[in-house]
Amino acid sequence: MKLLLSISYDGTDYNGWIIQPKVKTIQGELTKAISLVTKTNNFKLMGASKTDSGVHALDQKVLLEIEFKPELSRFQRAINNALPSDIILNSIDFVDDDFSIRNVKQKQYVYTINDRNTNIFDQRFELNLKDFKIDIKRLQDILNLFVGKHDFKLFSGLTLDEQLTINTIRTIDSIKVIDQDSKIKIIFEAKSFIRYQIRMIVGASLHCLQNKRITIEQIKEKLNGIGEKSTIVIDSKGLVLQHITF
Template sequence: MKSFLLLTIEYDGYDFCGWAKQNKQKTIQGELEAAIFVVLKTKDFKTLGASKTDSEVHAEDQKVYLELPFKPQLISLKNSVNKALPISIKIKDIKEISPDFKVRHCKEKIYNYIFYKKEPGIFQNRYGVYINNFNFQKFWEALKIFEGEHNFLNFAKISRSNLGKIKTIRTINQISFKETENEFICEFFAKGFIRYQIRMIVGAAIAYAQELITIEQIKAVLLLEEPKLKYIAPGKGLILKKIFY
């Protein structure tokens, strides 16, 4: 009898080429499936992630659909797979779901982009970005342009074969800001994001804050009146914080 499970996993994505499994590349999905194979001794299972995070991007609340050909003991499965996983990936929770559950049909996702106020130490460097002489007020001014519904074609990485197949008209519900003693944290709320979307938005806002481009250029690129900008923020500053169903 088949079982349908929902995993909640967290990972440090810095050493990986993103979530999605790729040939000859170290990925989160690839490591997860390898660990499941070690435990189950079979490849007769299926995984599907809720969010295709990019290279170096982290997650605290990635959701993964797992289909198995039998009914496992959930706690034992979680503990055994965690032992087989690298230290940078961990299953936080596992539960049964209905066969018709769609892991990618979520209500909202929250991503954070983290900036350090001062140059970080070696143990923090992989989880945020530090930029010298950074005008955060100008950065914030640029970010707010992207709230609401827009065609994000110029702020996404889409292969030629997928042009027209991926919906580029998306809505960012909110972009908010939090400040801690050591960090500036930008929060992005939306039903879904396209590949590189947040990183290209943040990259453009950084470029404006550094006076490399104008606010008018950003608006023109967003309106598809000018070609894509060359700026992409590092993946290590981005983290998938929460997925809601």
């Protein structure tokens, strides 16, 4: 039996999505909760996006394969009762046997920046730049360089060995900068992203905006595979997996 889950989480206190020994992860906590409810470890759990340490989600999609057919509302309630308070199972639905969690049409991530006043209740979910006023139009112009099909190997957290097996040529459908609720939000949409890709793009763009460490010409060169890997990786706390569509 295949089930599609949508979960939200505050990733602040977690070492990312992927289950790992001896560290706290989202997949690890979800696995423990489902084991507690089903009284078995005989199931499979796979996420649609491998969010990094500290990254949050409003709509992470997860495929659960189990050997029985649960009553959905009771099953959802039981899992939520077993989960820690910073992870919530939003919905759960049956899917066809041929459904693949890898057949994603588009992922939307949002990076939030506060360049004004800090709200204590939002600090875990945004980058604070209150000492630097952002020129939205110029930032948009810089981010437009990354839209389209490029080789992002110099804007990724992949090792040289990983670059031999993981395709670094990706297409970003759109990047939009908006001023919303007195915050700057950078909205990324694409079928897939590489480790640290969004955080490195945001970091390079903000430094370019401030005329620090990287120029527009250097960004263009790196997107053509020229030069060294970017070393600017912005804080993960401002990044949220907003939505996934199939």
